[in-house]
Amino acid sequence: MRILRNNGLTIALLTAFLLSMIGMTVAGHYHENEQLAQHGLPAISITQYLTNxxxxxxxxxxxxxxxxxxxxxxxxxxxxxxxxxxxxxxxEEPPEGDKPRYPAxxxxxxxxxxxxxxxxxxxxxxxxxxxxxxxxxxxxxxxxxxxxxxxxxxxxxxxxxxxxxxxxxxxxxxxxxxxxxxxxxxxxxxxxxxxxxxxxxxxxxxxxxxx
Structure with missing residues (x-):
């Protein structure tokens, strides 16, 4: 598809970002509950962790x-x-002349x-x-x-x-x-x-x- 070809770099990077965010959230949630358990405190849900x-x-x-x-x-x-x-x-080269094309x-x-x-x-x-x-x-x-x-x-x-x-x-x-x-x-x-x-x-x- 043309839209994937023309925007593939952004799509790939945003996909990697979302997967990394999921990984961070899941791992961080487990780690947070491990820390709470060590102090005898109740675990929190993943929804609560997102605002933690x-x-x-x-x-x-x-x-x-x-x-x-x-x-x-x-x-x-x-x-x-x-x-x-x-x-x-x-x-060694002079800056290129750059005549702006302003949006209206x-x-x-x-x-x-x-x-x-x-x-x-x-x-x-x-x-x-x-x-x-x-x-x-x-x-x-x-x-x-x-x-x-x-x-x-x-x-x-x-x-x-x-x-x-x-x-x-x-x-x-x-x-x-x-x-x-x-x-x-x-x-x-x-x-x-x-x-x-x-x-x-x-x-x-x-x-x-x-x-």
Whole structure:
């Protein structure tokens, strides 16, 4: 079918996402009930688990790092270069003239045109901020729920984000995203994958920049 051919990449990635979400939910549900049983607490249903602070914290924690990675990558590749990488513009070539073709609703007013120019980076940044806030709030609730199980007092949100746990959860994901992206940039100088637009052609030299 033409729709599958034209949208196969998105369909495959969303299918992988849904299967991974199912796996995360099922495994996380079992793990959560194991933890509750160890503390003599009743098990929760899978529906309850989907609104559980531990599930939401883990979910937003991972989304946060992915959106940060993509937003940073989109912005940095507009201004910075890596000679020889398929992921970079060529620093030796002047930027191509790009005459925008504005949709009708974006044509009027400098603000709308500016938003159109930078819409991809702005939306990715917004998704990062929303996921960051979701992670922060859910992780705070998870920390207080854990404290209650152990008979400790709850923390305020301000006190929680001033502590180490939240930032450890964030930085442990951020570092892996930045490292993997840097490796993609560097490895694309020397390695190839036939047919992929993310790779240089098999005939390109290591010094050739761009896909």
């Amino acid at each position: 602070e531990n599930f939401l914290s883990a979910l937003f924690e991972n989304w946060e790092s992915e959106w940060l990675q993509m937003a940073t990558y989109v912005v940095l590749t507009a201004y910075l270069f890596q000679k020889g990488s398929a992921e970079s513009r060529d620093p 609703r974006w044509r009027h007013g400098p603000l709308l045109r500016w938003l159109y120019h930078y819409s991809l980076g702005l939306v990715l940044l917004l998704l990062f901020i929303l996921s960051f806030l979701g992670h922060m709030l859910a992780s705070h609730l998870a920390s207080n729920a854990e404290a209650a199980i152990h008979g400790n007092s709850a923390q305020s949100l301000l006190a929680y984000i001033g502590g180490a746990r939240f930032w450890f959860e964030s930085f442990q994901n951020w570092q892996s995203e930045f490292f993997s992206t840097a490796m993609l940039v560097v490895l694309s100088i020397f390695l190839r994958y036939k047919g992929s637009p993310e790779s240089k052609s098999l005939s390109a030299s290591h010094d050739d920049t761009g896909g």
